[in-house]
Amino acid sequence: MSHDRIRRFLGEHQPRTPCLVIDTSVVAARVRELIAGFPHPRLRYAVKANPEPAVLRAVLAAGGGFDVASPGEIDTCLAQGAAPETLSYGNTIKKPADIAYAFSRGVREFTTDAESDIEHLAELAPGASVTVRMLVDAPASATPFGRKFGCDPAEAAPLLRRAASLGLDAAGVAFHPGSQQADPSAWDNGIAAAAKVFAEVDGLRRLNIGGGFGITYRSPVPTPQAYASAIRACLRAHFPHTPEIVLEPGRAVVAEAGLIRTEVVLVANRDGHRWVYLDIGRYNGLAETENEAIPYRFEPCEGPRGPVVIAGPTCDGDDVLYQRTPYELPLALRAGDRLDILDTGAYTASYSSVSFNGIEPLETYCID
Numbered sequence: 001m002s003h004d005r006i007r008r009f010l011g012e013h014q015p016r017t018p019c020l021v022i023d024t025s026v027v028a029a030r031v032r033e034l035i036a037g038f039p040h041p042r043l044r045y046a047v048k049a050n051p052e053p054a055v056l057r058a059v060l061a062a063g064g065g066f067d068v069a070s071p072g073e074i075d076t077c078l079a080q081g082a083a084p085e086t087l088s089y090g091n092t093i094k095k096p097a098d099i100a101y102a103f104s105r106g107v108r109e110f111t112t113d114a115e116s117d118i119e120h121l122a123e124l125a126p127g128a129s130v131t132v133r134m135l136v137d138a139p140a141s142a143t144p145f146g147r148k149f150g151c152d153p154a155e156a157a158p159l160l161r162r163a164a165s166l167g168l169d170a171a172g173v174a175f176h177p178g179s180q181q182a183d184p185s186a187w188d189n190g191i192a193a194a195a196k197v198f199a200e201v202d203g204l205r206r207l208n209i210g211g212g213f214g215i216t217y218r219s220p221v222p223t224p225q226a227y228a229s230a231i232r233a234c235l236r237a238h239f240p241h242t243p244e245i246v247l248e249p250g251r252a253v254v255a256e257a258g259l260i261r262t263e264v265v266l267v268a269n270r271d272g273h274r275w276v277y278l279d280i281g282r283y284n285g286l287a288e289t290e291n292e293a294i295p296y297r298f299e300p301c302e303g304p305r306g307p308v309v310i311a312g313p314t315c316d317g318d319d320v321l322y323q324r325t326p327y328e329l330p331l332a333l334r335a336g337d338r339l340d341i342l343d344t345g346a347y348t349a350s351y352s353s354v355s356f357n358g359i360e361p362l363e364t365y366c367i368d
């Protein structure tokens with residue numbers, strides 16, 4: 001349905017390829033669906049997934065706020081009319097100057113996972129609310145965070161007490177089960193660990209269950225409703241009273257709203273394999289094909305088809321999208337033909353390099 005609207009726009013305007021078109025009505029619908037899945041949640045859209053102003057305005061209009069990670073993202077959200085109370089600074093890696101800037105713009109909610117950051121917050125964002133991010137085991141997701149973020153769950157209570165002793169508002173705990181997490185039971189460990197911290201520290205009220213909700217690329221994932229009902233069941237199992245829930249989705253809000261149109265630059269046979277080179281690759285929008293983590297769907301895909309290796313346009317040997325993941329494209333495909341890459345609204349334009357090989361960042365158009 002939304003693909004038809006986007007294709008109509010592409011047909012009428014014939015923009016240069018590659019380009020991304022976002023249907024912002026889908027963004028708003030996803031925000032409403034995710035909010036409807038939980039009792040009075042705060043939804044804080046992870047801006048890094050797609051910071052396009054029209055996307056942010058759609059999130060805002062649907063009742064969402066923003067998970068920001070830098071002064072630049074704060075400015076972008078405020079410029080779209082977001083109230084500072086709807087912003088939460090979710091990045092645990094921040095300079096003192098970034099904290100001071102956020103506080104000066106009215107941001108009063110921060111996520112943290114280390115004592116040094118808590119000391120900076122106490123000094124530069126006095127009285128602000130802090131949520132401590134924990135690292136909890138989860139089944140592998142398509143693009144996991146590894147061990148980069150989050151304290152050991154056993155350290156969460158001492159960090160929250162430390163924050164309170166420095167005059168901060170120790171609000172609660174956070175975790176993220178990994179991005180494109182296809183298994184709703186992945187939230188169970190984090191919710192169980194959070195319940196223990198709530199039992200240890202008086203006055204906690206907020207539980208941030210991250211983003212991570214998957215969308216259907218080539219293999220189906222649960223619906224937003226199914227994620228929500230599995231997570232609500234975990235909450236009932238571990239918490240005597242449901243805490244205030246914060247959701248931080250990125251991908252599930254914007255991925256399905258977007259479609260990339262690309263042009264075939266070259267088709268060549270190499271060593272018995274058919275290589276299809278596109279005008280979009282790893283460095284101008286498809287960064288999540290690193291390790292072939294996200295297998296996008298391509299259209300059209302009718303008629304006689306055969307196996308292909310799919311590669312990007314740059315002079316970099318790593319700019320190959322799929323060579324292990326089996327893909328088939330029409331045998332009739334020639335240079336100059338167009339292809340659509342579906343569900344590409346998240347983690348595409350925002351990851352696009354400035355001018356690698358002189359190629360411009362991915363152009364985005366928004367329709368509503």
Ligand SMILES: *Cc1c(COP(=O)(O)O)cnc(C)c1O
Nearest residue numbers: 046090179211212248249250251
């Ligand atoms: C990226 C990020 C998210 C969004 O994750 P998705 O998997 O896109 O939903 C949420 N919270 C934090 C802290 C993040 O860094």
